[in-house]
Amino acid sequence: MLSRDQLLQAAETYGTPLYVYDARVLDDRIxxxxxxxxxxxxxxxxxxxxxxxxxRRMKEQGLGFEVVxxxxxxxxxxxxxxxxxxxxxxPAKTPEEYALGQEVGATFILDRLDECHFLNPGAKVxxxxxxxxxxxxxxxxxxxxxxxxxxxPLGHATEALQQARNAGLNVRGLHLHIGSAxxxxxxxxxxxxxxxxxxxxxxxxxxxxxxxxxxxxxxLEGIAKIAFEAAQSFGAELWVEPxxxxxxxxxxxxxxxxxxxxTARKFILLDAGMTExxxxxxxxxxxxxxxxxxxxxxDHYDLAGPACESGDLLARNVELPVPTRGDVLVLExxxxxxxxxxxxxxxxxxxxxxxxxxxxxxxxQRENLERLWELELAAES
Ligand code: LLP
Numbered sequence: 001m002l003s004r005d006q007l008l009q010a011a012e013t014y015g016t017p018l019y020v021y022d023a024r025v026l027d028d029r030i031x032x033x034x035x036x037x038x039x040x041x042x043x044x045x046x047x048x049x050x051x052x053x054x055x056r057r058m059k060e061q062g063l064g065f066e067v068v069x070x071x072x073x074x075x076x077x078x079x080x081x082x083x084x085x086x087x088x089x090x091p092a093k094t095p096e097e098y099a100l101g102q103e104v105g106a107t108f109i110l111d112r113l114d115e116c117h118f119l120n121p122g123a124k125v126x127x128x129x130x131x132x133x134x135x136x137x138x139x140x141x142x143x144x145x146x147x148x149x150x151x152x153p154l155g156h157a158t159e160a161l162q163q164a165r166n167a168g169l170n171v172r173g174l175h176l177h178i179g180s181a182x183x184x185x186x187x188x189x190x191x192x193x194x195x196x197x198x199x200x201x202x203x204x205x206x207x208x209x210x211x212x213x214x215x216x217x218x219x220l221e222g223i224a225k226i227a228f229e230a231a232q233s234f235g236a237e238l239w240v241e242p243x244x245x246x247x248x249x250x251x252x253x254x255x256x257x258x259x260x261x262x263t264a265r266k267f268i269l270l271d272a273g274m275t276e277x278x279x280x281x282x283x284x285x286x287x288x289x290x291x292x293x294x295x296x297x298x299d300h301y302d303l304a305g306p307a308c309e310s311g312d313l314l315a316r317n318v319e320l321p322v323p324t325r326g327d328v329l330v331l332e333x334x335x336x337x338x339x340x341x342x343x344x345x346x347x348x349x350x351x352x353x354x355x356x357x358x359x360x361x362x363x364x365q366r367e368n369l370e371r372l373w374e375l376e377l378a379a380e381s
Contacts, residue, residue, distance in 0.1 A: 001025065002252075002356055004292055010360055011254045011292075011328045014352050017272035018254045019339045019364075023357035026054065026250035026335075030061050036220035037240055040228070043087050045212050045243030046072050048336040051353060053363040054247065055079035066109075066212075066241045070096045077104060087209075087241070089128075091149055093118070109175050109209070111151060113160055121168030126209055126239075128175040129157040131194040136184040137213075138283045144178035144191060151176070154194060158201045173236055174198065177211025181244060185222050188213075192230035199233045209239035216248055216333065244336040251335025253277055253287075253351075255314075257327040258306070266301050268323055273305010273312040275348045277334060278341045280314045287314070290330040295321035303329075307346055339364070344372055 002010075002022050010020050033042055043066040044058050050072060055065070056079050064085030065076040076086050083104025088097055091111045098118045101108060107124040108115070119125065130151035131144045143150050152160045157174070164171045178191045192210070208231040214223060231238035255272035279285035289303075298321050305312040314331065323329075342350045349367035354360045 006356065007252070007254060007330060008292055008328060010354055010356075011256065013360065014354055014362065015366065016254050016256045016328065017276045017351040019251055019334065019351055019353040020254060020360075021054070021251045021335060021353065021355040021363070023057070023250070023355055026057065026247065027061070029246050029249060030058060030063065032220060033240075033242060033246060034061065036224045037227075037238070040224075040231075040238035040240055043085070043239065043241045044246055045241045046076060047340065048243030049247045049251070049338075050075055050340055051363055052079055053355060053361075055081075058246070070094055070100065073097060073100055073106070087126075087239075107172065110160075110164060110169075113152065113163055116164055116167035116169060119167075119169060122170055124170045124172055125164060126173045126175045126207055127152065127157070127160050127164055127171065128177070129154055129160075129195060129198075131176050131178060131191040133178065133187070133190055133194055135179045135182055135187040135191075137179050137181045140283055141181055142179040144176065157195070157198055161202055173205035173207030173209065173234070174202075175209040175211065175239075177241065178213055180213050182213045182215055182218075185219055188223050189226050192226055196230065196233055202234075205234040205236040207239055208234050208236040209241065212241040212243050212245070214242050214245040216245065218245060220245075246336075248333045248336035251333075251338055252290075253331040253334040253338060255329050255331065257293075257323045257325055257329065259325055260301075260323065266299060267304045268301045268320065268329075269304050269306070270314065270329065271306060272331075272351070273307050273314060274309065275305070275307060275345050276342050276351055277314065277331060277338050278343070279337060281311050282341075287334060288332040289315060289318060289320070290332060291320050291323065291327065292330060293321060293323055293327035295323070297322045306348075347372055 043064040045066045059081045066087040067073045068090040083106045086106040088101040088106045089109040110125045110127045128151035132146040210227050255270045258269040261267045274281045302316050303314040352366035353364035355363045
């Protein structure tokens, strides 16, 4: 990980709020996944972080990409990944996604049966089934429960495969994804057990794609073992789609203390908030904090962002050394679903992103303020 001095140097040089990535951590995570899943194909879930510089690095290490929008599809191609290493996913795909995905030879994750009508005969598909189980994560992040919007119901899986075949599609196998930030590895076992009986019904499949969802401290070898077993029972090649696990630990968000304030509670006011990192507000996510200042005294604070919304808090009731204006705070595990979920709400330009790879390199410039209203100006003429 980057040292305190390196992080302070980055804040000084590039300003805050700032996303900082460490290429060594990224490569280490990729290699851990590659090792644990030797013989499987890895598709990075690009929604977790779609910075081109990260994508290119992954592509060079042999990864493909799972994409969920026309924009992600175009960007994956722009990063140079061949179409046959792309999975086109999403519950509500657009005509543009069907057209370009087929043109480049991508595989589609069929999320409902009427998608058959939008694809030409011969298109490569895997059929997403909903394993229908409760998993150990935030309700927003569970995707494999009976009431969720994803996939075909487990009871219709065999019929769905047959119908897709009847429609002339090149049906390569099955897909399931139980959710994100799964805390308990037993959830994966349970999901595979739920679909295991299908092996008798559908026979041999080319592919079993078990999605992503690995927690940051996941026992990869353990997950790999049960995933390979599940694939074997179908005689299938194993595909996986990790997002968070590959990128989260490689990134941090740097923010500066603007001041402190006391109402009924004590606040540290920061120059980053919900517009730069939405996860605390949206999921109650607790990112580990590292203050880059020292003080003999500590206190308990809520960490507040600059937005005029009461929910704009990055943490509640955390003990930190008493800061002074300008001190730098590090929010860790921000490489996944951090920068990609930032917004320009309140006409705030999105933060810059830099990567350490022997030296710091800007991999996304701070958003230019004038460009935020460029499209509105263009609409005048
Ligand atoms: N495959 C599919 C079909 C997915 O829907 C997802 C994530 C993944 C793979 C990757 O999951 P991961 O390995 O990253 O857990 N914004 C939320 C996370 C949403 C995840 C959505 N789908 C967050 O900030 O925690």
